[in-house]
Amino acid sequence: MSKIHLSLVFHNHQPVGNFDYIFHDAYEKAYKPLTDCLDRHPTILAAMHFTGPLLDWLMANQPAYLEQVASQVQRGQLEILTGAYYEPILAMLQDADKLGQIQKLSQAVERLFGTKATGMWLAERIWEPHFPKPLQEAGIQYTILDDTHFQAAGFPDEDLFGYFVSEEQGHTVNLVPSHRTLRYLVPWKPVEDVISWLQEQADQRNSPGKPPAWAVMADDGEKFGYWPETYNSMWVEGWMDEFFTALEENAEWLQLIHPGAYVSQFRPRGRAYLPTASYMEMGEWALPSPASWELRDLREQYQLELEVTPAWDQDKRDETERVLKFLRGGFWRNFLVKYPEINHMQKRGLALSQRIHALAPSATRDKALDALWASQCNCAYWHGVFGGVYLFHIRSANYSNIIEAEMLLGDAKTPSIYETDFNADGFQEVLASNGPLQVVIEPAQGGILTELDYRPAKYNLLNIMTRHPEGYHLQIQEAADTHMLMTPGDDRSKFEGEPVRAKEKGLEKHIYEDWHRRGMFVDHFLGEQTTLQNFEASRYPEQGDFVNQQYQVEIESDKFALHLVRDGHVWVRDAHLPVQVSKVIRLAQENIIASYRITNKGDIHLATRFGIELAFGLDGGDNREYCVLEVNGNSYGLGTTGEVGGVTRYRASTKLRKMSLEFSISRSATLWRFPLAPITLSEGGFERVHQGMVSFPWWVLNLAPGETWETEVQLALASLG
Incomplete structure (x- = not known):
């Protein structure tokens, strides 16, 4: 019987900022049972990768487990892979951060497990052609990708039972294909189906003059017990024990091997220069939503065609498989276009990285660098069908680490206000910092605030999500x-x-899509037909051309203020009336003061409604146990929609962050409020996920030609004990 080598690789990860109970449940249902199962089957060789956040939790909560893993390493049963410590997407980092994060995890692996890692787990298998250089410089000999990466470069399936060498500027790294078919068999199909597939590959994939056939199954460790409905099949019904027993019984021809051992013992199958790629689904998700759904439909159409085509019609089956092989979507960087919130967060980290690496070595620099690296944890920098960037608490943790790093650099002690195109959109933004506060203002997007950091709490109050269209x-x-x-x-x-x-029930009626980015000081002009309901749904006619349009900006450094002006127009029935909006935004201790002047620049009367969008997000969201909004003596949850008249002051607070945000308005206003709760898909089905609240004070304006109307809005932040 022909032989085949097999490597099993388990990737164990929890993101920075995840809830403690999730770490605990994943440990109890997946990580610990798998390690115990390996103890019951000491001849089964495997490889594992632990990300830094998970290792940190295990060191604090389950040190005996790490000793158990170390014993498996020492007896030669387990290989440990390294990676970038906080599991970032390498494509979004400077090379210095790639190198530093990999070295940090490699050192932790050597310290905890007594072994030097030569292989690397690549976060989300997101590959770019320039990676061989930084990977080799970090001491990496091989990394694992999907077979679809190689198929995108034209490699036939039969060649993907070995590894390849890739190169960049003379630096090389070995690339190992992981087999998608094997990932879909394990653990979803009966054990005998897995063994049967491996037998077929052993018979078909060995060729004279080539290295021995090698199959690789590399997948998430959480899949083996923590994913929904897997614990029972894995550990109660005993799928994994049955699988390991089958591997032991077929050891004569099915030879388990560590991936590092195969790479060191056998030669590569050739060179490979691969395009930007990830696993198949990531390419679909990275596309704009309409294109993403179109690609999904197309792929499902051809997949169904393959399933219904009879086995005897091999020509048609081959044709369909050829089409499926070359159906691929976009790549990770398109998330920076699809979600401005991701681009904003990534560019904040990038600018911070450049500052830190320009500093001389010191203990403070090292602490700031580690906080920066923690902010780069990948989970909030993409979105598929679950979670991702829509996980408020994960984004919150990333921003908290960015703010902490900046505070370590002394930013809270050095007031500053300056222009820079930090988000690489071709327009200048203004960054202002006065100590307790830091804001990002985007004149080209309506002169709005898109970030408001309250440093005493290490918290960004504009860590909110615009309601984007999603393919699903x-x-x-x-x-x-x-x-x-x-x-x-x-x-x-x-x-x-x-x-x-x-x-x-009725969830489909709440699929709202915003036509502009949410933030603070977004200037709206509304007609009589606009109601709270259609304004919340973002299905109303905007009467002005001020939202998301260019404002002229003048920085008044001596007053620590920003003067924003736009000469635009407001539609009133059939008239297109010239209107000037002027707003001066000032930072004063823990306060932000915005002074507004609305001037009718036309020669006829202006009758309209003007309102200021003031969005914010608080930890605890729509749970009234943690967060509350107080208006005119009444309290409301942040997940509620409503209207209150005669408002000059309102206050939101969060017990989780022990902070409050109070709004004071110089003119009595009607206050609308509604939650930002986009609909996303979770393991239990579609649901609304709270991302923040929009508060919207508005007024009726009646301005004669040349007349000016004024108001002032003050935001006061405070710590609560």
Whole structure:
């Protein structure tokens, strides 16, 4: 019987800022049971990768587990892979940060497990052609990618049972294909199906003059017990023990090997220069939403065609498989376009990195660098169908680390106000810092605040998400239209086929898409037909051309103020009236003061409504146990929609951050409020996910030609004990 080598690689990760109970549950349901299973099968060789945040938690909470893993390493059963410590997407980092993060994890691996790692886990398998240089400089001999990376470069499937060498500027690294088919077999199919597939590969993939065939299964460790409905099959019904037993029983021809051992013992199959790539789904998600859904439909169409084509029609099956092989989407960097919030966060970190690396070595520099690296944890820098950038607490942790790094550099002690195109959009932004506060103002986007850092709490109050269109929104709408949307209380038996699940009835009616970025000091002019409901839904006619349009800017450094002016227009019925909006934004201790002047520059009367969008996000979100909004003696949850008249002051607070944000308005206003709660997909179905609240004071204006109307809005931040 022909032989084949097999490597099993388990990637264990939890992001910076994740909840402690998630670390604990993943440990109890996946990490610990797998390690115990390896103890029960001491001849089973495997490789593991632990990210830095998970190692930090294990060191603090489960040190005996790390000793158990170390014993498996010392007896030669387990290989440990390194990676970038906080599991960043390498493509978003300077090379100095790539090198530093890899070295940090490599040192931790050697310290904790007594072994020198030669292989690396690449976060989300996001590959770019320039990686060989920084990887080799970090001491990496090999990294694991998907077989689809190689297929995108034209490699036939039969060649992907070995490894390849890639190069950049004379620096080389070995690239190991992980087999998608094997990942989809393990652990979802019966063990005998996995063994049968491996037997087929052993018979077909060994060729004279080539290194022995090598199959690699590399996947998330959480898949083996922590993912929904996997614990029972894995550890109660015993799938993994059965699998390991089958590997032991077939050891004569199915030879387990550490990936590092294969790379050191056998030669490569050739060179490979691969395009930018990740796993197949990431390419789909990175596309703009309409294109993402179109690609998904196209892929499903060809996949269905393959499934229904009979085995005897091999020509048609081959043709369909050829199309599927070359169907691929975008690449990770498009998330910087798709979600301005991701680009903002990434560019903040990039600018900070450049500052830190320009400093002379010191203990403070090292602490700032580590905080920066923690802010680069990848989970908030992309989005697929679950979580990602929509995880408020993960974004919050990233910003907290950015703010901490800046405070270590002394930014809170050195007031500054300056212009720079930090987000690389071709327009100048203004960054202002007075000690307790730091703001980012974007004149080209309506003169709005897109970041407000309250340094005493290490917290960005504008860590919010605009409600973006998502490809999967079509799925929930189609399900509702065809009566295939299942909500709590529905009888499963009434659905023919698999229903789409949603966590509340009527959810499809709350799919809102914002046409501009949410922030503070967004200037709106509204007509009589605009209501709270259609304004919340972002389905109303904007009467002015001030939202997301260019404001002229003048910095008054001596007053620590920013003067923003736009000469625009407001539609009033059939008239297009010239209007000037002037706002002076000043930082004063823990306060932000915005002084507004609205001037009718036309020669006819101006009758309209003017309002100022003041969005914010607080930890605890729509849970009234943690967060509350107080208006005119009444309290409301941040997940509520409503209107209150005669408002001159309102206050939001969070117990989790022990801070409050109070708004004072010089003119009595009508206050609208509504949550920013985009609909995303979770493991339990579609749901609204709280991302912040929009507060919107507005006034009725009646201005004669040349007349000016004024108001002042003050934001006061404070710590609560």
